[in-house]
Amino acid sequence: xxxxxxxxxxxxxxxxxxxxxxxxxxxxxxxxxxxxxxxxxxxxxxxxxxxxxxxxxxxxxxxxxxxxxxxxxxxxxxxxxxxxxxxxxxxxxxxxxxxxxxxxxxxxxxxxxxxxxxxxxxxxxxxxxxxxxxxxxxxxxxxxxxxxxxxxxxxxxxxxxxxxxxxxxxxxxxxxxxxxxxxxxxxxxxxxxxxxxxxxxxxxxxxxxxxxxxxxxxxxxxxxxxxxxxxxxxxxxxxxxxxxxxxxxxxxxxxxxxxxxxxxxxxxxxxxxxxxxxxxxxxxxxxxxxxxxxxxxxxxxxxxxxxxxxxxxxxxxxxxxxxxxxxxxxxxxxxxxxxxxxxxxxxxxxxx
Amino acid sequence: xxxxxxxxxxxxxxxxxxxxxxxxxxxxxxxxxxxxxxxxxxxxxxxxxxxxxxxxxxxxxxxxxxxxxxxxxxxxxxxxxxxxxxxxxxxxxxxxxxxxxxxxxxxxxxxxxxxxxxxxxxxxxxxxxxxxxxxxxxxxxxxxxxxxxxxxxxxxxxxxxxxxxxxxxxxxxxxxxxxxxxxxxxxxxxxxxxxxxxxxxxxxxxxxxxxxxxxxxxxxxxxxxxxxxxxxxxxxxxxxxxxxxxxxxxxxxxxxxxxxxxxxxxxxxxxxxxxxxxxxxxxxxxxxxxxxxxxxxxxxxxxxxxxxxxxxxxxxxxxxxxxxxxxxxxxxxxx
Numbered sequence: 001x002x003x004x005x006x007x008x009x010x011x012x013x014x015x016x017x018x019x020x021x022x023x024x025x026x027x028x029x030x031x032x033x034x035x036x037x038x039x040x041x042x043x044x045x046x047x048x049x050x051x052x053x054x055x056x057x058x059x060x061x062x063x064x065x066x067x068x069x070x071x072x073x074x075x076x077x078x079x080x081x082x083x084x085x086x087x088x089x090x091x092x093x094x095x096x097x098x099x100x101x102x103x104x105x106x107x108x109x110x111x112x113x114x115x116x117x118x119x120x121x122x123x124x125x126x127x128x129x130x131x132x133x134x135x136x137x138x139x140x141x142x143x144x145x146x147x148x149x150x151x152x153x154x155x156x157x158x159x160x161x162x163x164x165x166x167x168x169x170x171x172x173x174x175x176x177x178x179x180x181x182x183x184x185x186x187x188x189x190x191x192x193x194x195x196x197x198x199x200x201x202x203x204x205x206x207x208x209x210x211x212x213x214x215x216x217x218x219x220x221x222x223x224x225x226x227x228x229x230x231x232x233x234x235x236x237x238x239x240x241x242x243x244x245x246x247x248x249x250x251x252x253x254x255x256x257x258x259x260x261x262x263x264x265x266x267x268x269x270x271x272x273x274x275x276x277x278x279x280x281x282x283x284x285x286x287x288x289x290x291x292x293x294x295x296x297x298x299x300x301x302x303x304x305x306x307x308x309x310x311x312x313x314x315x316x317x318x319x320x321x322x323x324x325x326x327x328x329x330x331x332x333x334x335x336x337x338x339x340x341x342x343x344x345x346x347x348x349x350x351x352x
Numbered sequence: 353x354x355x356x357x358x359x360x361x362x363x364x365x366x367x368x369x370x371x372x373x374x375x376x377x378x379x380x381x382x383x384x385x386x387x388x389x390x391x392x393x394x395x396x397x398x399x400x401x402x403x404x405x406x407x408x409x410x411x412x413x414x415x416x417x418x419x420x421x422x423x424x425x426x427x428x429x430x431x432x433x434x435x436x437x438x439x440x441x442x443x444x445x446x447x448x449x450x451x452x453x454x455x456x457x458x459x460x461x462x463x464x465x466x467x468x469x470x471x472x473x474x475x476x477x478x479x480x481x482x483x484x485x486x487x488x489x490x491x492x493x494x495x496x497x498x499x500x501x502x503x504x505x506x507x508x509x510x511x512x513x514x515x516x517x518x519x520x521x522x523x524x525x526x527x528x529x530x531x532x533x534x535x536x537x538x539x540x541x542x543x544x545x546x547x548x549x550x551x552x553x554x555x556x557x558x559x560x561x562x563x564x565x566x567x568x569x570x571x572x573x574x575x576x577x578x579x580x581x582x583x584x585x586x587x588x589x590x591x592x593x594x595x596x597x598x599x600x601x602x603x604x605x606x607x608x609x610x611x612x613x614x615x616x617x618x619x620x621x622x623x624x625x626x627x628x629x630x631x632x633x634x635x636x637x638x639x640x641x642x643x644x645x646x647x648x649x650x651x652x653x654x655x656x657x658x659x660x661x662x663x664x665x666x667x668x669x670x671x672x673x674x675x676x677x678x679x680x681x682x683x684x685x686x687x
Contacts (some may be wrong), residue, residue, distance in 0.1 A: 109591040111588060116584040117585055117587070166682040
């Protein structure tokens, strides 16, 4: 199984990227405050049909990255630099009108909180149909049956009746399915899912992840999965980018990364997940919070929380270095590897 | 929905009963009272006692109240003693109310047409010069007393330049009366000069009257739009690539209008209850002006009916708003 995955990954790696983010930097500038770089020179690629994870704890810049790609950040109070190349076009230099044509058609997004992300006073059918009306030029009358078809496809029972329902009449899981239906309505080539399961019950989480996986496999849509939950990553992603303090600190294919995390932060994230096969063992949380971060300018931001800092960590900024398909930003990487079970088991146990 | 309306109407009955009680006991607890007002200060205690017996005022209050309710239910609202001596109190209300409705509706329409677009624009350009200027403007609108605005308007446009009439409701043109709504009558009878005259008489008082509802609706619209634009579903709408027009009307305004609707209802309700100051300044024959003259003349029958009806109208308007609310907000409708 591992060989076929590796072969498939090798094939994917050969294809030209669909989305190529280079040196993306988002600086928030509030009046009278120090500018704050929420995203700091992030670069990564997404190839057609690939699922890429952006992983990290709250405040690491993963959501800001996705909003910057979609150009959904507020117009004022921030500065976005770098390039976001989507099929040969730099999205960041498109006009507002051109970007508006692409959003929802070429790139779509699924948000975190399905209740607040749906308009409470507009029937569900209209909220699905309006995307088709906008990008497919359909009339309301023509769009409604398609909307019902989409709801059916994401597993909403009795879809024709549901068209007239309002978001508050649906359960949390159904709402997230509806949001996914809206996102895939125009068969986008790239789907960005920003913590799509965080607001849901654990059982529903698994269903939604299975649905996303199925949609991605059926349609060949590329997926950027933004999450703080390594369980989500384990079940879904081909490649994983671990973000810390607005920068990528480690990147690798899922299996090698899980089997052999090199960055102490990645290692810490994996060690703080409860595991079924290690009953009785204590969980090892990462001490401190993002508030303890050092500025990247002269140090490693993670150094104050690191389990194995050395002197240089607080003096020199570590660079992202690539070797053997693994990118790593660390002066003193974990060498022994994570003494966990094999990747196959990890996937099953960690995925929830 | 129907059950909801019936339930609310039942509540209205309750409100009216409680209010009529309060009103009844309040008026009777005022120093002086109707006997003193009728007989004057020099009446002997014997004269007072006899009149009290005739009027039933020597009975305990609760018995008087029951008698009062009995009269109301038989449609006897009492006769005016000062506003229009001898006239039925209800007739005075019915004659004055259409004038107040006309004035209030025009004023609220002006306020809405100006306030909602401005509120939306101010919110979308949050922090801009336009935003700040309109906020200051609305503050002035709230802070300046209505009678002052009314006086200024009257002085400049009626007295000094003579562009618009100084007072009253319509010029004496011998117009045909059908509904007591003068503009409507003028249009229905094709006496367009009558309609135009009524409209001209409305311009200044309605502008004066519109200042406060304008300021309130503007503020609520601005605050509400500011709230809604940062909602997740507006971001979802943006992520769908929808046009600005659809995002504005379907996703922002439809949600932002919910609190605005409530405030419009409250404003209409209080305007209909009588625009006392404006009507007095322009000598406009509406409820507010009648309220002032009935109070001045201690015309208890008229005062009682005016206050009671004002309350009923206020509650009815809010019932209509609540029903509208349910039409606009599915969360209320399908709970």
